[in-house]
Amino acid sequence: MREINLRPSPISSTVDFSAEGVQHGFLRLPHSRDDSAWGSVMIPVTVVKNGEGPTALLTGGNHGDEYEGPIALFDLARTLKADDVTGRVIIVPAMNYPAFLAGTRTSPIDKGNMNRSFPGAPDGTVTQKIADYFQRTLLPLAEIVLDFHSGGKTLDFLPFCAAHVLPDKAQEEKSFELVRAFGAPWSMKMLEIDAVGMYDTAAEEMGKVFITTELGGGGTATARSARIAKAGVSNVLKAAGILKGAVESGETTWLDMPDGNCFCFAENGGLVEPFVDLGDQVRSGEIVARIYPIGRTGDEPLNIRAKMDGILVARHFPGLVKSGDCVSVLATIVAA
Known part of the structure; x- marks a missing residue:
């Protein structure tokens, strides 16, 4: 287990995570800079709570050039009513808000990759401070975590929802149950090539039920990928018993990434x-x-x-590659 800095977080919330009803506000991170001596990074957040029940933490914009998650979550934050909820939903449409505003994978402030910055540090860079707040404040509140991803500007994916093979098989099965409920056209037993510092890893090490997605790419969303994201988050909340209504997911094809042979990398640019x-x-x-x-x-x-x-599940998106770039990812079709 990684050592966690016990200094207090500099981030404060304008919402009360324990209060009933619907609240829209911000996670405010003080950030002194050239154009604002006492400035702040203001990360939008919504919390919807109604009585006792599980908590789902829903996040997008972990990488700032991936848009299906923010689309689905800004829409959900706008429309979700407390009467439809049993338990609590915490919505952060753009975790790495500076990267999201810049349309870049990493933060323009410190070049921090949010998904390689956990457990973070309260006295670190801006990205590390945000990661620390999720690590020590938001993740402990949740039983279920859904983190949206797509390929950003440099990859393009078949649209899939995914979870990881885990040492704790009960935790693993609960995660794959929510992958099934999400109902993407493809469902993945996912292999990470570099899991160190990931949000996924932080949540899983806490015993959370964690699922994620790759819903397209090329630095944009499509009508289809946005529909998949919106339907998927609704299905997950229904399957968890947090949102009223029946799960409406359709057929999905299951895929597995068995080992490192799935990946092909460029040895030369061109x-x-x-x-x-x-x-x-x-x-x-x-x-x-x-x-x-x-x-x-x-x-x-x-x-x-x-x-x-x-089958080809991901490819490099722009027409030019550099040495070391991922060119393609393969997976095998498996039984559900």
């Missing part, structure tokens, strides 16, 4: 030519993409070959 599209079947050894050197004409391209059988 121009990417995709050989397969999202959802296409691929055999081990087949070309999934080709990278053309762009310094001069006539040089041979580098072929990126699949290291396993599977």
